[in-house]
Amino acid sequence: MRRLGAYLWGYLVILVHGGSPEKFINLTLNRGIRIWDLSWLEDHALLAKVPVAHFKPLRHVARKSGCRIRIRKKVGLPFLYWHFRKRKTLLLGPVLFLLFTYLLGSFVWTVEVSSQKELRYVKKNDILRVAEKQGLKPGTLKRNINIEAVAKAIEKSFPQISWVGVEIRGTRASIQVVEKVLLPKEEEEKIPSHLVAAKDGVITEILVLAGEARVTQGDTVKKGQLLISGVIHPEGPKSSLQYVRARGIVRARVWYTAEATAPLVKEEEYLSGRTARHLSIRTGGREIFLSGPRRIPFKNFEVEKEIKTWKWYGLKNFVIPAELVITTYHELVKKQSYLGPEGATRWATNKALARLEKQIPVGAKLLRKEVYPLGIVAPNMVGIKVMVETIEDIAVPQAIIGNN
Amino acid sequence: MVRNKLKKTMEEKGERLKLSFGNMLEIPREILMDLPKITLIGDQQFIMENHRGIIEFTGNKVRIAAASGEVEVRGNGLVIRSIFSEEIVLEGKIGSVSFVG
Numbered sequence: 467m468r469r470l471g472a473y474l475w476g477y478l479v480i481l482v483h484g485g486s487p488e489k490f491i492n493l494t495l496n497r498g499i500r501i502w503d504l505s506w507l508e509d510h511a512l513l514a515k516v517p518v519a520h521f522k523p524l525r526h527v528a529r530k531s532g533c534r535i536r537i538r539k540k541v542g543l544p545f546l547y548w549h550f551r552k553r554k555t556l557l558l559g560p561v562l563f564l565l566f567t568y569l570l571g572s573f574v575w576t577v578e579v580s581s582q583k584e585l586r587y588v589k590k591n592d593i594l595r596v597a598e599k600q601g602l603k604p605g606t607l608k609r610n611i612n613i614e615a616v617a618k619a620i621e622k623s624f625p626q627i628s629w630v631g632v633e634i635r636g637t638r639a640s641i642q643v644v645e646k647v648l649l650p651k652e653e654e655e656k657i658p659s660h661l662v663a664a665k666d667g668v669i670t671e672i673l674v675l676a677g678e679a680r681v682t683q684g685d686t687v688k689k690g691q692l693l694i695s696g697v698i699h700p701e702g703p704k705s706s707l708q709y710v711r712a713r714g715i716v717r718a719r720v721w722y723t724a725e726a727t728a729p730l731v732k733e734e735e736y737l738s739g740r741t742a743r744h745l746s747i748r749t750g751g752r753e754i755f756l757s758g759p760r761r762i763p764f765k766n767f768e769v770e771k772e773i774k775t776w777k778w779y780g781l782k783n784f785v786i787p788a789e790l791v792i793t794t795y796h797e798l799v800k801k802q803s804y805l806g807p808e809g810a811t812r813w814a815t816n817k818a819l820a821r822l823e824k825q826i827p828v829g830a831k832l833l834r835k836e837v838y839p840l841g842i843v844a845p846n847m848v849g850i851k852v853m854v855e856t857i858e859d860i861a862v863p864q865a866i867i868g869n870n
Numbered sequence: 871m872v873r874n875k876l877k878k879t880m881e882e883k884g885e886r887l888k889l890s891f892g893n894m895l896e897i898p899r900e901i902l903m904d905l906p907k908i909t910l911i912g913d914q915q916f917i918m919e920n921h922r923g924i925i926e927f928t929g930n931k932v933r934i935a936a937a938s939g940e941v942e943v944r945g946n947g948l949v950i951r952s953i954f955s956e957e958i959v960l961e962g963k964i965g966s967v968s969f970v971g
Binding site: 487488491492495496498501502503504505506512 | 929949
């Protein structure tokens with residue numbers, strides 16, 4: 467702050483030579499003259515800085531100490547002002563520039579529509595047109611824009627929109643739009659469709675709510691087979707076909723099978739907790755080593771790589787063309803344990819069940835679960851087969867294509 | 871002569887009294903006994919409070935007067951960054967600080 471103050475008020479760089487500079491310094495102190503940045507030159511000469519206002523009394527001090535003073539440099543705003551006094555037009559440039567940028571900054575230059583999800587029912591151009599009617603368009607003065615009115619107008623003219631936010635940042639106006647999400651389901655449900663089998667099975671129960679049943683209890687169905695048709699053949703000779711959205715519940719027995727193997731000897735890998743870190747900087751396709759071991763000190767390891775880039779937010783999208791690569795090696799230790807045939811079978815069963823669990827839907831009712839051992843299928847490998855029987859609703863809608 | 875000696879011992883006694891009294895009340899010594907207070911920031915900055923003016927100033931040697939004796943700073947490229955009646959700040963490569971007299 468002291469430096470800034472000195473610059474604002476202006477200071478002089480003076481050369482003090484001859485006589486006794488030490489006496490000169492002490493005398494300035496006694497007189498309360500501010501002096502700073504005293505540096506020694508050869509032959510009993512000094513360079514120092516003094517405020518402009520303190521220069522006059524300094525001459526008296528110089529006479530007393532037998533020194534001579536010369537002004538080397540004038541620094542500060544007052545001198546700049548003097549410099550520019552004779553060239554007023556030169557000052558006009560920056561002033562005009564500032565004025566011009568200020569003026570330009572008080573307009574809206576771009577209007578954009580953005581939304582979190584892609585707009586499905588409303589077109590961006592339509593929104594822009596409504597905004598334009600309310601006065602929000604490129605080239606309008608910012609203070610003439612009523613943000614709330616624009617938002618309200620957009621909300622009113624598009625029933626598909628649930629929320630509108632208008633924001634002006636700098637010279638950019640952004641309209642944020644959120645569409646209603648309920649719409650698509652309603653529309654989809656109007657499309658006529660069949661119900662078909664999602665997977666193979668034997669039907670145990672069928673309940674038709676809309677449409678015509680094409681299968682009965684006890685039928686074996688294949689995946690994709692028509693269960694309830696959305697095409698209704700009305701009774702009576704003259705009436706034409708009717709298309710509906712088939713609805714109903716079709717329960718069926720479904721079988722799932724999975725095979726799995728497991729070794730008699732379990733080999734496990736776990737992290738020992740020992741790590742080694744390697745730092746390097748990657749720039750222009752080359753990698754510069756910074757620190758860490760040059761060779762990986764572990765036999766088995768897991769690699770974790772973290773890359774850091776530096777962004778400079780002053781410039782848009784400017785990325786410093788170098789990145790820090792932090793590579794961490796985690797040591798892996800192998801451990802072997804003998805499971806025996808029973809343990810291996812249990813392990814294989816668990817693996818198979820886990821795989822099946824992903825296929826079985828949430829609403830399914832479990833009927834049966836059986837495990838068939840397959841014996842030793844490969845050296846030191848036990849195989850099993852798991853069968854699961856469920857009862858579940860296998861009907862899924864499928865749009866009607868053509869007439870069937 | 872005798873009188874002089876007596877005076878000196880009296881003075882010494884007074885000083886000692888002052889010191890013990892001051893220690894009891896925890897008064898900073900530089901205030902109590904008019905000593906210079908010197909702060910060194912590495913070998914880059916030298917700050918001295920309670921000085922009595924400059925005796926000698928060159929680029930590698932600065933001598934500053936204190937209430938009793940003087941303080942000598944040696945180094946390279948020494949500059950008086952700022953100087954006030956109560957404080958002086960030197961900058962440069964400081965080699966040594968010593969008390970003379």
